[in-house]
Amino acid sequence: MPPKAKKTPGAGARQSTLGSFFTLPKGQKPPELQQTKLKRTRAAPKTALSSENEDEPEGVKVDNQDEVMDGTEEADGNTAKTKKRVRDEEVAVKAEEEEEPATKRGRKASATKKKVGDEGAEPVKKRGRPAKTTASATKGKGKKVEPESEEEAESKPKSPTKAKKVAATAAKKAAAAKKEPTPEPEPEASASEAEVEAESENEVEAASETEQPAISQGARKQVQSKLTAGGKGLHPYPDWAAGTPVPYAALVKTFTLIEATSKRLEKLSHTSLFLRQVLRLSPDELLMVIHMMINRLAADYEGVELGIGESLLMKAICESCGRTMQKLKEDHKEVGDLGEVAMKSRNTQTTLFKPKPLTVASVHAGLKEIATTKGEGGQTRKVGGIKKLLSAAKGDEAKYLVRCLEGKLRLGLAERTVIVALSQAMIVHEAEKAGKKAPSLEQMTAAESILKEVYSSLPNYEIIIPEMMKVGIMKLKDTCKMQPGVPLKPMLAKPTKAISEVLDRFEGKQFTCEYKYDGERVQIHYVAPNASTEFPTIDKEKGIAKIFSRNSEELSPKYPDILAALDKWVQKGVESFVLDCEAVAWDREEKRVLPFQQLMTRKKKDVAVEDVKVKVCVFGFDLLFLNGKSLVQETLADRRKLMYKSFTPVLGEFAFATATDGQELETIQSFLEESIKASCEGLMVKMLDTSESFYEPSKRSRNWLKVKKDYLAGAGDSLDLVVIGAYHGKGKRTSWYGAFLLACYNPSSQNYETICNIGTGFSEEMLAKIHAHLVDFEIEKPKPYYIHASGNMQQPDVWFEPKVVWEVKTADLSLSPKYMAAKGIADTEGKGRGISLRFPRFIRERDDKKPDDATTSSQVAEMYNRQDVVMNGVNGKKGGAGGVDDDFEY
DNA sequence: GTCGAGGGGTACC
DNA sequence: ATCAGACGTATTCGG
């Protein structure tokens, strides 16, 4: 039976799109995407979208209203709402169960069934080649770069003009468009697949899992070894005198090369060549060079901040080049990159004095100085520091200097790649030094994995690099081990669009689901005074007790209360540990967790235990280190057992994350519902006991899954909002709008009240189209009936006539200091705050809606209040307890 | 001189 | 945080 028939009528067309979208199995492209892939043409994507795959008739027009209304009607009865959700989800899931073709090995045999319903029209894409026709069509955009296009790219490596880019994509699409949706022939495969799976799925999976990393390097290594093994003179920058400081120009040259290509392997090779050169000529500066490449001054937890942002930077450029701010801004808008702007500006001015050429060391020192400048007149002095650097910069140097100050190198080269490059450079260097031949692929692979592993357990170059120079890369593991006091990179989770996706991945294995609390990820490090194991960097007498954030920032000053309460919940005999947990705001009276917005209001510095305003409860979910031993290589099941044994829950102070190991869809389903009722964001799903359950922060960045409520059918709020303003895009989005200002409609005042900016969820194609479309509606000044904050800061770059309506999805609604939506309507504590959206993202255009059909202020208010009720329990203490700046009396 | 508002920056999500 | 796009690798199918 086509699932569609089962849909709740109220949900209407929206459900049909989202529903099917979110329940698609992994291997399959959602119809929309597929659609776009197949049919993308610059003209009329709209029609393609709506006509073809959403069989979405008139109902659409009002569905949003309906939905909101639904919500409100059910608001008091909470349960009704919940039920509805459950139902939708069930439907979705069932639908999938029925029609999912075993895209992935490891799916059920039932999958052989042909799909029907929503996506029925769309042929199922299977692994492997579907049909002949595609060949010629796809060629145009082939995966390997075609000679011509490469030529093109090469000829203007930097700042390819947008027009060109658009043209290119358009061409691609045109080519792709020829591709015919082929009428899928293919039940056979799934049958055999199913069989294979039945026999040996686990082994196969496990084997491939473990081996993958090593094998996969093969081809890449070959390239690498070729590039790296050659010896001197391969790097385009001429050697500087050995032992002298690395010229900044050499680094910049490398940057330029890296930026010029989009190929990752090529970036990699440039990086390792340069690093090798550094190793050869000025090994002492390796650390600094690495820091510069990843654009950092020191380890994260040392809290070195530049304190420089766009504004100050512009000021500095302005002063140093003698141009007006206005001109600068214009350029910025056009070029989209302050670095380029700075470089160009400098070019127009002849430098009379020839300052000493910049070196990596001098730049580093300059930056550090800027970072440490503070106090009265600090900003001016910082600007002075920038000017000094800038005036010594030649050519491209200025560009990267500025970007470095901006904190975005925008090279397409991030830390991960640098690590790989470093390992390669190092191993080659070592071989050469020892007079041996170029290292074998195996050696290179080994070196790479060693460095990765070491870095993941001790992410601090200031320790690793000197050690590596001393003992060599292959022995690093022996000396650089995890230690309390150095924060690990936390393991992250991959977003999941449907519960079925979880099963898809974890089916047949032991896994667990935990609540995903809405707080701050926190890593607690502890060593008791006089612990029996000693650590090189820790004073034995004092021990250590520190807290780190998700990004390895030190949070101890922010949470003295947690540290002070440690002995309440750490069991005796636990001498040292590293605990992964979530700190959540806690309501002492109601004994329940509070929303994130509440947690945010905690002070960050100089917090004394006595005057903590927002109490925090710690929810532990993983133990990474215990009594002198790293647990990273233990299974989650074991780690968790140890955790349970080592700590004791104390109400309102510490708890273990609520978890269930149930394997059934229904179990997960209801667990999810529970978690949401308990004010959580959703669930985390983790493998329990295969080797995949090791804590592997860097090896596999997303080995956990998160299931968030706003993904699931019916549980996410979506709104239809009017576009009334926009901001010029930067970087990739130069010459388009980069973000937009949205508003809801207030029918009683006939005003448009701003509710949020939005800048994600658009495809490039969409952005281009949007720009082309909206340019014509730009207006000089905001309409008098636009209600928006007056601050200079908040104004968009351009205003529009109210014409276009977009569907936007959000996770939450929050009280806002800068947006005006529903001000005075919702239960906003009379503080004159409006409502805004948390994590807004663009879903699609609603060309079937007029601006005054947009979501209304009262609907927004309704949504907010409903959420408030859910959050605070039906009885909610002292009416509308969500008030953010409510004082919390005890 | 002191105080508060607002700009600018950074962190969290 | 969310999201899209590009690249690299693994897998599969047609010949």
Place this chain on the structure above:
DNA sequence: CCGAATACGTCTGATGGTACCCCTCGAC
């Protein structure tokens, strides 16, 4: 058995709101 095409994972860089902290500047 190979080449081509697809599927999937990883990495990168666009962009969101809010709160705090620090500095600046103007009012008194």
